[in-house]
Amino acid sequence: MPYLRALKRRSGGRCFTVFLKDPRIGAGIADLLWVPAHDRLRGENVVATLTPPHGITPDRLAAARARPDPRLAALAPPRAAVLVGGDSRHGAFAAAEQDRLLAGLDRLAGEARLMITASRRTPGRLRAALAGLAARHGGFFWDGSGDNPYLGMLALADAVVVTSDSANMVGEAVAAGAPVLLFEVPGTYIRLRPFFAALRRHGAVHAFPGRLEALPHKPLDCTPAIAQAVATAYRRHRDAIARPDRR
Numbered sequence: 001m002p003y004l005r006a007l008k009r010r011s012g013g014r015c016f017t018v019f020l021k022d023p024r025i026g027a028g029i030a031d032l033l034w035v036p037a038h039d040r041l042r043g044e045n046v047v048a049t050l051t052p053p054h055g056i057t058p059d060r061l062a063a064a065r066a067r068p069d070p071r072l073a074a075l076a077p078p079r080a081a082v083l084v085g086g087d088s089r090h091g092a093f094a095a096a097e098q099d100r101l102l103a104g105l106d107r108l109a110g111e112a113r114l115m116i117t118a119s120r121r122t123p124g125r126l127r128a129a130l131a132g133l134a135a136r137h138g139g140f141f142w143d144g145s146g147d148n149p150y151l152g153m154l155a156l157a158d159a160v161v162v163t164s165d166s167a168n169m170v171g172e173a174v175a176a177g178a179p180v181l182l183f184e185v186p187g188t189y190i191r192l193r194p195f196f197a198a199l200r201r202h203g204a205v206h207a208f209p210g211r212l213e214a215l216p217h218k219p220l221d222c223t224p225a226i227a228q229a230v231a232t233a234y235r236r237h238r239d240a241i242a243r244p245d246r247r
Contacts, residue, residue, distance in 0.1 A: 004019060004029060005029070016237045018031065018032045018033070018230055019034075021036075022041045027041060027043035027045055027046050031045060032047065032229065032230060033047070034046075034048075034053065034226055036049070036050075036051075037049060037050050037198065038192070038195040045233070047225075047229040049222035049225060050199070051220055052222075053223045053226045054172045054221075055223075057223075062155075064152045064156070068152055068155070068156055069147070069149045069152035071140055071146070071149060072115055072152050072156050073156070075113035075115065075138075077156075078113070078159070078212060079112055079115055079157055080108055080112040080113070080115065080159045080160070080161060081115045081117075081160045081173075082117070082161045083117060083153075083161070083162040083166075083169045084101075084117070084163050085163045086119045086165065087121050088165055091185060091186070092123075093122075093123055093165075093185060095125070097185055097186065101163070102129050103210070104183070104208055104210035105130075105133055107211060108210055109137035109139060111212045112212055113140070114133070114134055115139065115140045115149070115156070115157065116139065116140065116141045117142045117149070118130060118141075121165075154172065154173065155176065158178055158212065159178055160176060160178050160179070160180045160181065161183060161208055162180060162181070162182060163183045164183060164184040164185050165185055167192055170199070170205065174220040174221075175219050175220060176219060177218065177219040178216065179212075179214070179216055179217070180199075180204060180205045181205075181206055181207065181208035181209070182207060183208040184207070199220075202217075203217050204217050
């Protein structure tokens with residue numbers, strides 16, 4: 001935020017600035033702000049959408065399906081992508097919740113090949129158990145070596161299991177179009193609950209029952225709308241500073 005202020009000041013107001021997420025100090029920090037719809041900030045220069053911006057585009061998904069990652073293509077369908085987060089300042093994955101997730105994934109592995117990726121925040125115990133689960137059931141666990149298979153996992157998934165600690169992971173998952181099965185952690189950040197409730201009403205996410213669910217939905221991606229809002233606001237700003245009365 002200090003950098004945006006400095007850019008605006010040093011450019012004499014000519015620099016166009018965009019801030020993503022609620023800065024918690026009001027909407028005057030930038031020319032345009034994006035916030036998730038479950039945040040309260042609103043204003044003439046504020047764009048609010050259900051899902052956050054990301055790079056999971058239909059073209060990239062199609063390319064990943066046309067030329068799949070060999071490590072994932074070797075797995076016989078159906079396949080389930082498993083996106084696991086971890087501890088944060090809002091809550092931790094207690095041992096009981098780790099065991100509940102592992103038990104559900106163990107059941108799911110009887111129906112689908114698992115493609116698992118963990119986060120830097122994933123507890124070591126859970127990470128090790130996920131790797132063992134993938135090995136035991138003939139699935140795939142990304143250990144950080146080689147190219148990141150994240151996009152390919154979403155592209156090839158017949159279902160996506162995602163933990164509730166990350167709005168970004170959930171937002172990317174619902175853009176792929178496969179059924180999204182949400183594993184809710186009791187300590188999930190309370191501000192995310194309206195987000196998940198809205199996704200349920202949209203039919204984009206469902207509870208994780210430990211099995212495949214035939215619940216496809218139309219991909220939900222608000223990134224194009226956010227990009228269009230930025231482009232429109234930029235053109236308006238450009239035209240305003242080009243007016244003779246601005247000189």
